[in-house]
Amino acid sequence: MKLHTVAELLSSDITLQDIEIKGWVRTFRANRFIALNDGSTINNIQCVVDFENTDEATLKRITTGAAIHIKGELVESQGKGQSVEIQVKTIDILGDSHPDEYPIQPKKHSFEFLRENAHLRTRTSTFSAVMRLRSSLSFAIHKYFNENGFYYMHTPIITGSDAEGAGEMFRVSALDAKNPPLTEDGKVNYKEDFFGKETNLTVSGQLEAETYAMSLGKVYTFGPTFRAENSNTSRHLAEFWMIEPEVAFMDLAGNMDLAEDFMKSVLSYVLEHNMDDLKFLENRLLDEEKTKPQAERSEMSLIEKLKFVVDNNFKRVSYTEAIDILRNSKPNKKKKFNYIIEEWGADLQSEHERYLVEKHFKCPVILFDYPANIKAFYMRLNEDGKTVRAMDILFPGIGEIVGGSQREERLDVLKEKMKALDIEEEELWWYLDLRKYGTAVHSGFGLGFERLVMFATGMGNIRDVIPYPRTPQNAEF
Amino acid sequence: MKLHTVAELLSSDITLQDIEIKGWVRTFRANRFIALNDGSTINNIQCVVDFENTDEATLKRITTGAAIHIKGELVESQGKGQSVEIQVKTIDILGDSHPDEYPIQPKKHSFEFLRENAHLRTRTSTFSAVMRLRSSLSFAIHKYFNENGFYYMHTPIITGSDAEGAGEMFRVSALDAKNPPLTEDGKVNYKEDFFGKETNLTVSGQLEAETYAMSLGKVYTFGPTFRAENSNTSRHLAEFWMIEPEVAFMDLAGNMDLAEDFMKSVLSYVLEHNMDDLKFLENRLLDEEKTKPQAERSEMSLIEKLKFVVDNNFKRVSYTEAIDILRNSKPNKKKKFNYIIEEWGADLQSEHERYLVEKHFKCPVILFDYPANIKAFYMRLNEDGKTVRAMDILFPGIGEIVGGSQREERLDVLKEKMKALDIEEEELWWYLDLRKYGTAVHSGFGLGFERLVMFATGMGNIRDVIPYPRTPQNAEF
Numbered sequence: 001m002k003l004h005t006v007a008e009l010l011s012s013d014i015t016l017q018d019i020e021i022k023g024w025v026r027t028f029r030a031n032r033f034i035a036l037n038d039g040s041t042i043n044n045i046q047c048v049v050d051f052e053n054t055d056e057a058t059l060k061r062i063t064t065g066a067a068i069h070i071k072g073e074l075v076e077s078q079g080k081g082q083s084v085e086i087q088v089k090t091i092d093i094l095g096d097s098h099p100d101e102y103p104i105q106p107k108k109h110s111f112e113f114l115r116e117n118a119h120l121r122t123r124t125s126t127f128s129a130v131m132r133l134r135s136s137l138s139f140a141i142h143k144y145f146n147e148n149g150f151y152y153m154h155t156p157i158i159t160g161s162d163a164e165g166a167g168e169m170f171r172v173s174a175l176d177a178k179n180p181p182l183t184e185d186g187k188v189n190y191k192e193d194f195f196g197k198e199t200n201l202t203v204s205g206q207l208e209a210e211t212y213a214m215s216l217g218k219v220y221t222f223g224p225t226f227r228a229e230n231s232n233t234s235r236h237l238a239e240f241w242m243i244e245p246e247v248a249f250m251d252l253a254g255n256m257d258l259a260e261d262f263m264k265s266v267l268s269y270v271l272e273h274n275m276d277d278l279k280f281l282e283n284r285l286l287d288e289e290k291t292k293p294q295a296e297r298s299e300m301s302l303i304e305k306l307k308f309v310v311d312n313n314f315k316r317v318s319y320t321e322a323i324d325i326l327r328n329s330k331p332n333k334k335k336k337f338n339y340i341i342e343e344w345g346a347d348l349q350s351e352h353e354r355y356l357v358e359k360h361f362k363c364p365v366i367l368f369d370y371p372a373n374i375k376a377f378y379m380r381l382n383e384d385g386k387t388v389r390a391m392d393i394l395f396p397g398i399g400e401i402v403g404g405s406q407r408e409e410r411l412d413v414l415k416e417k418m419k420a421l422d423i424e425e426e427e428l429w430w431y432l433d434l435r436k437y438g439t440a441v442h443s444g445f446g447l448g449f450e451r452l453v454m455f456a457t458g459m460g461n462i463r464d465v466i467p468y469p470r471t472p473q474n475a476e477f
Numbered sequence: 478m479k480l481h482t483v484a485e486l487l488s489s490d491i492t493l494q495d496i497e498i499k500g501w502v503r504t505f506r507a508n509r510f511i512a513l514n515d516g517s518t519i520n521n522i523q524c525v526v527d528f529e530n531t532d533e534a535t536l537k538r539i540t541t542g543a544a545i546h547i548k549g550e551l552v553e554s555q556g557k558g559q560s561v562e563i564q565v566k567t568i569d570i571l572g573d574s575h576p577d578e579y580p581i582q583p584k585k586h587s588f589e590f591l592r593e594n595a596h597l598r599t600r601t602s603t604f605s606a607v608m609r610l611r612s613s614l615s616f617a618i619h620k621y622f623n624e625n626g627f628y629y630m631h632t633p634i635i636t637g638s639d640a641e642g643a644g645e646m647f648r649v650s651a652l653d654a655k656n657p658p659l660t661e662d663g664k665v666n667y668k669e670d671f672f673g674k675e676t677n678l679t680v681s682g683q684l685e686a687e688t689y690a691m692s693l694g695k696v697y698t699f700g701p702t703f704r705a706e707n708s709n710t711s712r713h714l715a716e717f718w719m720i721e722p723e724v725a726f727m728d729l730a731g732n733m734d735l736a737e738d739f740m741k742s743v744l745s746y747v748l749e750h751n752m753d754d755l756k757f758l759e760n761r762l763l764d765e766e767k768t769k770p771q772a773e774r775s776e777m778s779l780i781e782k783l784k785f786v787v788d789n790n791f792k793r794v795s796y797t798e799a800i801d802i803l804r805n806s807k808p809n810k811k812k813k814f815n816y817i818i819e820e821w822g823a824d825l826q827s828e829h830e831r832y833l834v835e836k837h838f839k840c841p842v843i844l845f846d847y848p849a850n851i852k853a854f855y856m857r858l859n860e861d862g863k864t865v866r867a868m869d870i871l872f873p874g875i876g877e878i879v880g881g882s883q884r885e886e887r888l889d890v891l892k893e894k895m896k897a898l899d900i901e902e903e904e905l906w907w908y909l910d911l912r913k914y915g916t917a918v919h920s921g922f923g924l925g926f927e928r929l930v931m932f933a934t935g936m937g938n939i940r941d942v943i944p945y946p947r948t949p950q951n952a953e954f
Contacts, residue, residue, distance in 0.1 A: 003726065005626065005694070007626075022725070022726040022917065023694075024692070024915045025915075038694050038725075039628075039692055039693035039694035039695070039725075040626060040694055065914045065915045066915050067915040067916060067917040094726075094915075094916070094917045094918070095886070095912075095914070095915045095916030095917050096915075097913075097914040097915045098913075098914075101913070101914075102914050103914075104914075119685075119688040119907040119908075119910060119911070120688075120692070120910065120914070122688075122689055122692040122693055123692040128692060128693060131628065131630070131689070131693065132628055132693070134629075134631075135628035135629040135630070138619075138629045139619055139623045139629065142615075142616055142619045146616045149482065149484075149517060151516075151608065151609055151612035152611075152612040152615045152616065153608070153612070153944060154611075154701070154718055154943065154944060155944065155945070156716065156944070156945040156947060156952070156954065157634065157678075157701045157703075157716055158647070158678075158703075158715070158716050158947050158952055159952065160952035160953060160954075161954070168651075170635070170649050170650065170651055170671070171649070171650050171651065171654060172647050172648070172649055172678065173647065173648050173650070173654070174645075174647055174648065174705045175654075177648060177650070177652075177657060177665045178657065178659070178663075178664065178665050180654060180655065182655070186655075187655065188654045188655050194647070194705055194707075194715065194949060194950075195715075195947065195949070195950060195951060195952035196949075196950040196951070196952075197952060199952050201634075201635075201649065208596075208944065208945060208954060211596040211597075211599075211954075212599055212608070212944065215501070215516055215597070215599040215600045215605060216516035216599055216605060216608065216609070217482070217500075217515050217516030217517055218516070223700075223701065224631070224634045224700065224701070226634075226635075228651045228671055230671075238635070238671065238672075239633065239634055239635050241631055248499070248515075248516075249480065249499040249571075409572070430596040430953075430954055431596075433596060433597065434596070435572075436574075436575075436578070437542045437572070437574040437575075437578075437579050437580075437581075437597070438501045438502075438542045438543050438544040438571075438572045438573075438574045439544060439571070439572030440499065440544040440571045440572050441571070466631065467630055467631060467632065467633070467685065467689065468632070468633040468685060470633060470635050470672065472671060472672070472673075473671075473672060473673040474672060474673070475633070475635055475636065475637035475672035475673075475674060475676050476637060476907075477633065477637075477638070477685060477688075477907055
């Protein structure tokens with residue numbers, strides 16, 4: 001007999017004589033009704049036990065968390081809340097779950113508690129929905145790029161380059177930790193290390209992705225990246241996944257088009273494929289918001305927010321226009337911002353981004369043409385000599401979700417930029433080669449995957465959208 | 478005017494008045510014929526320059542590696558070797574490539590030389606084909622699992638656990654490398670490190686994947702893993718990508734079914750989608766083999782080999798049967814093996830695996846039920862008390878490509894195994910929890926992605942199937 005899944009049975013429109021299913025007990029009530037889940041859907045299937053003909057010892061072992069094997073018949077449900085249910089013929093207990101010891105009781109647990117039990121938290125509806133959505137979003141990303149002629153590229157995780165400049169790095173070493181070998185002038189002798197040089201965990205695959213774009217045309221990365229920054233916030237992880245497309249012959253306008261189309265496509269995908277999970281998370285969020293004062297509640301529900309992004313054009317605004325808007329805004333004039341915007345050149349903070357998105361434009365915003373000196377060395381300098389072809393996408397509730405740019409393709413300008421920032425040419429000889437041999441306009445962007453999962457699930461803490469979060473003082477599991 | 482790709486134009490069955498294309502010059506001959514490539518296919522499109530009406534300075538800049546922008550007309554080709562070609566109307570040089578300096582000349586380069594220029598090697602036909610296949614295989618993997626009800630899971634890269642036991646690990650640290658803080662008893666004080674404990678790069682996501690299988694049912698990982706082993710061979714990398722599915726309620730037989738179906742499916746995918754690249758690589762391999770003595774040449778061409786795997790059942794053989802076969806084999810009796818098989822319990826070497834696959838069975842082989850003491854602690858002990866439900870898949874030319882097992886689901890047996898191997902229970906408290914609460918039969922396997930890419934491309938060195946290989950003394954780019 002074939003093993004069925006809960007998802008298959010719940011979507012069956014015929015009754016079935018002989019079905020067989022394995023899963024975990026979510027609840028067991030009235031010594032009769034098992035709510036069974038096997039991970040294939042957020043919904044449980046009701047299994048009706050003939051308790052008069054089932055021995056007492058077995059009934060006692062049907063507890064929350066227990067793994068069971070049921071044979072029976074799929075019938076139309078007599079009760080409310082489900083269209084089909086299983087009339088149980090035989091039940092086997094595969095694995096017990098002691099009701100006094102099992103941490104995941106059938107009640108509300110705090111997210112903090114569940115983080116400490118991250119190995120069990122996908123046994124709750126909320127986290128199983130979040131992780132199914134995470135998986136769907138991943139697939140939607142690969143599907144989008146595959147359908148649009150991009151090649152997936154694995155950029156290196158261990159990097160010998162420290163010029164990526166996106167943040168503090170973790171050192172990777174196989175040297176003796178306490179007594180590393182030293183050079184004659186008393187420094188750690190990395191020549192004796194595994195790779196013969198100092199190595200770190202990558203902060204971005206962009207520079208390597210550019211090398212492949214300049215031969216394969218359109219590529220993207222989707223891999224882990226790292227920051228050794230002591231940021232203990234609900235928006236930062238030390239280890240997170242990033243998507244970085246890179247396209248030859250594409251300018252900044254094309255980059256904005258690509259990013260907008262991409263974001264809409266992956267969100268459409270989950271609206272089409274994950275509605276059960278989304279509805280559950282939407283209700284969770286509505287419940288959570290009921291505890292907040294009216295003014296702090298969202299104007300849109302989760303699903304409305306996703307549809308809004310899919311259905312509306314992102315507003316494209318230059319940095320210079322944005323500064324004007326912010327300078328003349330109420331919170332700026334009334335000094336409600338923590339950082340008052342006084343002049344052109346100011347770096348935008350999260351509070352400014354959220355004002356633009358949530359109060360002023362009330363839609364996703366793409367800011368572009370930023371001041372050169374607040375952006376990275378590899379961004380294409382505009383003809384004005386003071387702005388670069390950078391763009392950031394800002395989303396409601398999240399702030400910056402995508403950051404990208406057209407890359408500086410001119411060898412002389414790039415060298416000058418690197419010199420000004422004390423980046424050694426020898427360090428990036430291969431990156432400069434791209435500008436020496438067949439250089440061309442090219443662009444790309446980076447999307448922090450967990451930010452996207454937060455947006456799509458409505459979860460408020462980034463630690464709750466990745467299986468095993470790595471943060472300062474925490475690398476459990 | 479929309480930018481076309483070479484792939485689009487070459488598959489066009491109509492002529493087109495106004496086309497526009499950007500790409501890189503592969504060759505330029507007779508001052509007239511440009512072979513242009515943009516990465517969208519292994520094939521170049523021929524662009525015919527009206528050299529009498531093109532200025533001399535421009536013609537001189539049409540050199541191998543230069544990036545150019547062509548406007549023209551797609552017409553039926555007059556020459557041999559292509560059905561369509563572009564009659565060039567205008568040509569712009571986007572980026573020069575100095576013919577005396579450009580490392581990728583239009584001639585055969587050694588793979589060693591190209592490894593040193595890994596940032597440029599996808600500008601050759603061989604490496605562009607390899608990397609397109611790598612991308613296709615990746616997508617095929619995600620597609621297979623998505624269609625079969627699996628969820629993609631990102632297991633942690635930085636791990637605080639050192640009990641995975643699959644090999645030597647790289648340390649990840651943000652402490653001062655030369656003078657790390659010490660504890661009172663003179664050890665490195667990892668409490669002061671970023672994560673508050675000693676951390677390493679993961680060698681496998683399996684244990685974490687098991688936690689998700691035991692709630693979501695079917696999951697898989699596809700991420701980077703690491704080995705700090707000083708293996709300077711053509712089969713080993715310090716950083717490589719691994720695929721690890723894990724399925725609840727699945728036993729070893731189901732695991733073998735899954736692995737076989739999976740391998741056939743992803744190889745079918747590239748046979749269907751990447752035939753141009755495969756044909757090129759097949760010819761490359763045939764050329765390479767011509768330099769070898771007849772006896773060392775493959776019996777099958779690359780594509781024949783892939784089709785053979787797709788079309789034939791994998792032979793399932795117990796370890797005990799395999800030992801019998803090997804003990805009685807010619808190379809064993811004539812002492813041609815480096816390691817002579819004398820008795821049951823011997824660990825199989827690559828030479829034995831290849832004998833079984835290439836000489837004895839002449840097809841992919843799944844070996845199963847290995848002696849417990851040569852396999853990992855988490856594998857399900859058989860009722861005989863001396864073998865475990867492990868399985869390895871052996872491929873021609875590659876040897877072991879998949880390794881998997883049914884996992885030990887019984888708390889007491891697992892604890893005993895861990896005790897015998899001095900693995901602290903505190904270290905894996907969360908892994909043991911899976912056996913305490915709703916335990917069930919479950920299984921999974923690991924596939925080294927680069928081994929698969931080697932098999933599918935016919936490349937002989939693992940450094941040539943990953944963009945930027947990490948090996949002892951090498952972390953360039």
